[in-house]
Amino acid sequence: MNAKPEQLQARGGALLTPRSSTAPGAFLAASAGVRLLVGGWTTRGGTCRQRSTRRTPARWVCMDQGAAPVGTRKSIQALENALQPTAFHRRVTILGSTGSIGTQTLDIVRSCPDKFSVVALAANGSNVELLAEQTHEFSPELVAIRDTARLETYREALRQRGVPEPPHIVAGEDGVVECARYGDADVVVTGLVGCAGLLPTVAAIKARKDIALANKETLIAGGPVVVPLVHEYGIHLTPADSEHSALFQCLQGAPDGALRRIILTASGGAFRDWDVSRLAHVTAADALKHPNWNMGPKITCDSATLMNKGLEVIEAHFLFGIDYDAIEIVIHPQSIIHSAVEFQDTSVLAQLGWPDMRLPLLYALSWPHRLRIETFRPLDLVQVGSLTFRAPDHDKYPCMLLAYAAGRRGGTMPAVLNAANEVAVELFLRNELEFMGIPAVIERTMQRHDTSDWKQTPTLDDLIAADAWARRTAREEAAKRPIYPAGANLETQKT
Ligand SMILES: NC(=O)C1=CN([C@@H]2O[C@H](COP(=O)(O)OP(=O)(O)OC[C@H]3O[C@@H](n4cnc5c(N)ncnc54)[C@H](OP(=O)(O)O)[C@@H]3O)[C@@H](O)[C@H]2O)C=CC1
Ligand SMILES: CC(=O)[C@@H](O)[C@H](O)COP(=O)(O)O
Structure with missing residues (x-):
């Protein structure tokens, strides 16, 4: 060990x-x-x-100072409340939509159009063709491009695709912040890289959006400010990082002090x-x-x-x-095994799955529900053979x-x-x-x-x-x- x-x-x-x-x-x-x-x-x-x-x-x-809703009476109540409606629809904003996290989040939206829709997208601007493609397919109300020099190329890419209703377009770092707090999105997926995620995440929390957190650097750099803000604004922050999603899943329903x-x-x-x-x-x-x-x-x-x-x-x-x-x-x-928790009695719970980020992203977006997506490949332990x-x-x-x-x-x-x-x-x-x-x-x-x-x-x-x-x-x-x-x-x- x-x-x-x-x-x-x-x-x-x-x-x-x-x-x-x-x-x-x-x-x-x-x-x-x-x-x-x-x-x-x-x-x-x-x-x-x-x-x-x-x-x-x-x-x-x-167990009572964390940002994720686990392990306290208050958060178990939140979980019970969140489970009440059997049908839900969540409006999603994606920061970093053209990256690995962003494109996999859009895969989920594509697979579950009755459960998720897109409100706004943000990207740096290095891949405006893909951003225009996403705009065409998901019809966001607003798109933010950090790199202002890429704005015109993006507009041209939209024209080439004949996008019928172009979105409202904002640019620069302020534009990304505006995107994060924009409109009636229920949840913001933070899929941009680095501490650049900090101010947009703070803006989203202050606009009372839930956060599906992939951009770990925001919490590393901003934890002392972000965690109190999550509590102050009463939003849910669900982890999308595969390890923390695993821990979050294992901790659901765990009583206060069990970890x-x-x-x-x-x-x-x-x-x-x-x-x-x-x-x-x-x-x-x-x-x-x-x-x-x-x-x-x-x-x-x-x-x-x-x-x-x-x-x-x-x-x-x-x-x-x-x-x-x-x-x-x-x-x-x-x-x-994407991570494990040990409880006071030495019992260990782990979460398992293929290395596929769509699973933790789906849970971060649908928590506390469990959605079935037919294209997700069930784990085959015999095929895995051994875990070392x-x-x-x-x-x-x-x-x-x-x-x-x-x-x-x-x-x-x-x-x-x-x-x-x-x-x-x-x-x-x-x-x-x-x-x-x-x-x-x-x-x-x-x-x-x-x-x-x-x-x-x-x-x-x-x-x-x-x-x-x-x-x-x-x-x-x-x-x-x-x-x-x-x-x-x-x-x-x-x-
Ligand atoms: N990829 C994964 O499987 C996992 C990623 N994470 C975390 O998620 C975050 C994203 O990672 P990943 O998807 O791999 O990264 P990528 O490099 O694949 O994608 C980054 C995305 O963010 C955009 N972007 C970068 N900087 C800015 C900025 N300043 N403002 C607006 N948009 C920006 C990029 O736009 P453009 O395309 O225009 O450059 C791109 O859409 C990281 O914090 C990472 O640690 C956590 C767990 C797993
Ligand atoms: C997919 C994910 O969540 C990453 O954090 C991943 O686990 C990184 O792999 P390493 O275990 O090599 O850091």
Whole structure:
């Protein structure tokens, strides 16, 4: 199995230079407000319900601060209410409609026209032909294109298709925000990439739209603001990320305080069977060969570094209000078990299915209902044959530990981790940074943030400022040569 949580904490802590102590792990212990143990109870925000019976120094589960509606009396009531109508129709806005998440969401709408219809679509503008095709087929009332330079080409693509009633068209980042809060959409699917999803998601919540959350970076960067907003505006945020959908499904109906541990499964990404010594020379093309999933380039690269799993640890923390010590990562090469929960009595529930994003997207859109789509292929366990598991290799995947460290530090640090990762991945995909330079850039950016203007309880403006600062700093760090002295930096700090 995985490293014990306390080992992760110690190793995660050792990745960052402690400010006031050189003891391993002291960085995290010294991170005020992250997790202070007082008389056996943690004082981190939220009411902690349970102490696990495991003999680890600290193992706590908080079930009432998460964004997803599970595990509290209030959310079980929400579930009962949502189940009342037997027939439903949901009006859907899709941010990132031309991407992997967007096109698969539209597949679902196409399959269930009685259940779902499209209100608005947004895209960056790199594929206006596809956006025009989608406009023709789904007749959105409004379309947003972030890249204003692509507007005219899109209009021309609409003319060529003879779209009878062209939609209202908006452009730029403000246009994407307008799209997110537009009209009478019931739910907004966040399928755009990166922290660019933050402001549109905040706008959608304030317009009282439910959120089907695929864009995990929004929660990583914006969790301290987004989670309270979800509660303030009384909307439902349902996870679409396959792992969190699995957890969400397993937790339906679980009583308050029942959850003991989360087991996040990871495919291991493109390099899961490569020796760590070969990673210094891998190319973007190598990293983009995901073994199981067909996804956009950014998340595929994150899978190869296992930063995707690190981001998902933070995402699980914000969605389910669970402490970092109770979230473990396990490599599961088949990607059939999409994640599992352990309850207090050690019973484990997992959710299984083929690696097909349409299933978690369907559940995020139809929760708490269960819809049947005939084209969905039922799982065949005999065909699967065997399910295997192994512990993640920390030398190969330093990003994972950086994410644990950022999550435990809390406040603005996850936003900094996320922004530095976005910059480093973009540079790597452009062949301007080596693969193992990705964790090096992120670690250095986090170190500089820790000693400059880390904030424990950030506002939205603080998070946006931290994101912008981290992008500038990560570019500066990436420009230094040598960026990564053959692994010496991380190696030295781990010993
Ligand atoms: N793909 C998957 O299976 C999964 C993805 N996710 C998450 O979902 C999100 C989307 O991933 P994925 O679909 O793979 O990404 P893709 O790169 O395939 O698609 C991204 C989409 O977002 C649009 N877009 C990008 N930037 C902006 C912007 N600033 N404003 C408006 N639209 C924008 C793109 O438009 P254009 O085409 O014009 O460039 C495209 O439609 C990510 O956060 C990812 O981590 C989570 C789980 C699984
Ligand atoms: C499809 C999905 O939800 C992704 O998060 C996927 O699980 C990534 O694969 P890895 O397990 O390789 O990160």
